[in-house]
Amino acid sequence: MSARSSLAAKAPEERRRRILAAAVEVLKEKGFAGARIADVASAAGTSAALVVYHFKTLDGALAEALGSVEDDFYDSFSRALPPRATAVQRLRLLGELGCESGPAVGNWALWIEVWVRALRDSQARALRRALDARWRQTLRDVVDTGLKEGSFTCADPAAAVVRLAALMDGLAVQVALRDPDVPDDQMTRLWLEAAAAELGVPPKLLIKAPRARATTKLTRPARA
Amino acid sequence: MSARSSLAAKAPEERRRRILAAAVEVLKEKGFAGARIADVASAAGTSAALVVYHFKTLDGALAEALGSVEDDFYDSFSRALPPRATAVQRLRLLGELGCESGPAVGNWALWIEVWVRALRDSQARALRRALDARWRQTLRDVVDTGLKEGSFTCADPAAAVVRLAALMDGLAVQVALRDPDVPDDQMTRLWLEAAAAELGVPPKLLIKAPRARATTKLTRPARA
DNA sequence: CAAAATCCTGATTGGTCGTTCAGGATCGCA
DNA sequence: TGCGATCCTGAACGACCAATCAGGATTTTG
Known part of the structure; x- marks a missing residue:
């Protein structure tokens, strides 16, 4: 749980975000049915295993990706x-x-x-x-x-x-x-x-x- | 290609129709993503192999099922x-x-x-x-x-x-x-x-x- | 009535993919 | 510097499932 809060070491979190963004992209392209764990991984430039490491399961990753979309929408609503x-x-x-x-x-x-x-x-x-x-x-x-x-x-x-x-x-x-x-x-x-x-x-x-x-x-x- | 046109022997065609209806039912229940060949078979009361025998592939069966839906709709439109x-x-x-x-x-x-x-x-x-x-x-x-x-x-x-x-x-x-x-x-x-x-x-x-x-x-x- | 075509099935196979695993790299911290 | 936690990876495992196959039943046809 303790976050690594040091200065120049947010690489992991950044990577996580990238995977999420990749998942959204894959969802748009292939949809839920066609989304493979490997697609997300390669779109994010990492290995499939890492996706599973960060999000327990593929469904978990996709679900969280959806959540991030929700956040984006809220943001853009109120901003615009x-x-x-x-x-x-x-x-x-x-x-x-x-x-x-x-x-x-x-x-x-x-x-x-x-x-x-x-x-x-x-x-x-x-x-x-x-x-x-x-x-x-x-x-x-x-x-x-x-x-x-x-x-x-x-x-x-x-x-x-x-x-x-x-x-x-x-x-x-x-x-x-x-x-x-x-x-x-x-x-x-x-x-x-x-x-x-x-x-x-x-x-x-x-x-x-x-x-x-x-x-x-x-x-x-x-x-x- | 030659259809079996004899009197009391439309069992196969009837079976085919049943599979199609079963496929529609399975599509409603589980959707394209969740439709298994075995689901269609059991819903139709036959073996999985028969589904493949009549329709070359699962996608083929689902596609034709969709077509049958189209027909039904046309019918009900004009009838009603x-x-x-x-x-x-x-x-x-x-x-x-x-x-x-x-x-x-x-x-x-x-x-x-x-x-x-x-x-x-x-x-x-x-x-x-x-x-x-x-x-x-x-x-x-x-x-x-x-x-x-x-x-x-x-x-x-x-x-x-x-x-x-x-x-x-x-x-x-x-x-x-x-x-x-x-x-x-x-x-x-x-x-x-x-x-x-x-x-x-x-x-x-x-x-x-x-x-x-x-x-x-x-x-x-x-x-x- | 036989031969051929059609219809049907259970068991098998081959491929795809999610997930696990064992170990290696990197980082935080004392 | 060293130790433990976190982060990451390639390889292997195993579940699932569409599609094949070999053969049996039934029907058509000549």
């Missing part, structure tokens, strides 16, 4: 969103943020992987539940703000939030599977239009030119 | 839907049909399985594409009918259809994963409300008491 802004602005940001987390290779694919996993594994189910709950709450906060501001109109906010979250998942599936009817550059627009309708906002307020300004990075930090 | 009816009635039927294909054990789970599979397997991708295209087309037909009738209003039917289809997928994920925020008995209502909004129909026309009449079976024939 909550400066002072109107509900409309925040809603648009949310739409862009959510929709753009996909196209970057394999991100949405990873979610689908988590879903299947969650069908049978309680840990994965818990992870998804947590992330989804948080995402819906974020959405809900924005909706409530808009209602208070008077810029939104919505008879049943709870239902609207559930629908908007589900719609994003559904669109994500089509995009991840490269459905020709749902090109990824249309996803944001499709979602924002629905949001506009659900919340009684004039669509023009939400949907501008796809790329209006680039003051701060709207794209996700790095991975996840 | 198209008597003479107003667009509003048909839309409601579509919502109920689509949403209710889930709760029956593992049906939506099977779709999620297909999605992951489709991420990497082109055959599964083709299957999903075909089913989705057909589903969207069915929806589209109803929408067009409604527009012609004058009972629907919709600026962008194509987008509306994509959104409604995606919404159903997204809701299905929550239901399949037993998300407490999306109880399965609410799914139909949530979807129909969205449809009402997208198509400018007064919600009351679409959503009645959950179970108004039971003239004909609205529930799916059997499986799939």
Whole structure:
């Protein structure tokens, strides 16, 4: 348990992190079903045995990798969103943020992987539940703000939030599977239009030119 | 190749069908990743070797099982839907049909399985594409009918259809994963409300008491 | 009714992979 | 400097499982 706290000797921890990152990468590429311990090892530039040394088992490693994804998401949410802004602005940001987390290779694919996993594994189910709950709450906060501001109109906010979250998942599936009817550059627009309708906002307020300004990075930090 | 066409000797074909049905069942229960050749065999009440005898390989069996699901779906679509009816009635039927294909054990789970599979397997991708295209087309037909009738209003039917289809997928994920925020008995209502909004129909026309009449079976024939 | 084709099975095999193991390197610490 | 803990590795083990095989039963056909 006692951590090696000396200065120039965090190599092991660093290695551990690298393995975790490698595991995430492998999950995106091959999915749970195709992820071999050797893949993770070689992606991390180490031996298979080391993976097992740090994480007791392969499943353990993958599970912890998923956990790290959760952390990344939480981080990027809070980092990207909550400066002072109107509900409309925040809603648009949310739409862009959510929709753009996909196209970057394999991100949405990873979610689908988590879903299947969650069908049978309680840990994965818990992870998804947590992330989804948080995402819906974020959405809900924005909706409530808009209602208070008077810029939104919505008879049943709870239902609207559930629908908007589900719609994003559904669109994500089509995009991840490269459905020709749902090109990824249309996803944001499709979602924002629905949001506009659900919340009684004039669509023009939400949907501008796809790329209006680039003051701060709207794209996700790095991975996840 | 010459089929045994004699009268009382379709046992082999019947056996083959049973294996296929068993494969579908196993897919629902354990998914692609967990499906063992022995599972299919025992579920069908035969030996593992026979599965391989009929279908060259396990993947072959699972792929063909998926195909049979496609057929079943096509059948149930056309059987359940198209008597003479107003667009509003048909839309409601579509919502109920689509949403209710889930709760029956593992049906939506099977779709999620297909999605992951489709991420990497082109055959599964083709299957999903075909089913989705057909589903969207069915929806589209109803929408067009409604527009012609004058009972629907919709600026962008194509987008509306994509959104409604995606919404159903997204809701299905929550239901399949037993998300407490999306109880399965609410799914139909949530979807129909969205449809009402997208198509400018007064919600009351679409959503009645959950179970108004039971003239004909609205529930799916059997499986799939 | 025989020969041939089809159908079916239990036992075996060959390969893949997660995990273990024994030992070697490196580091923290006294 | 030396000792114990931590970190790391290649090699070997063993479980699991898809696919093969050799042969037996049953059906079709000529």
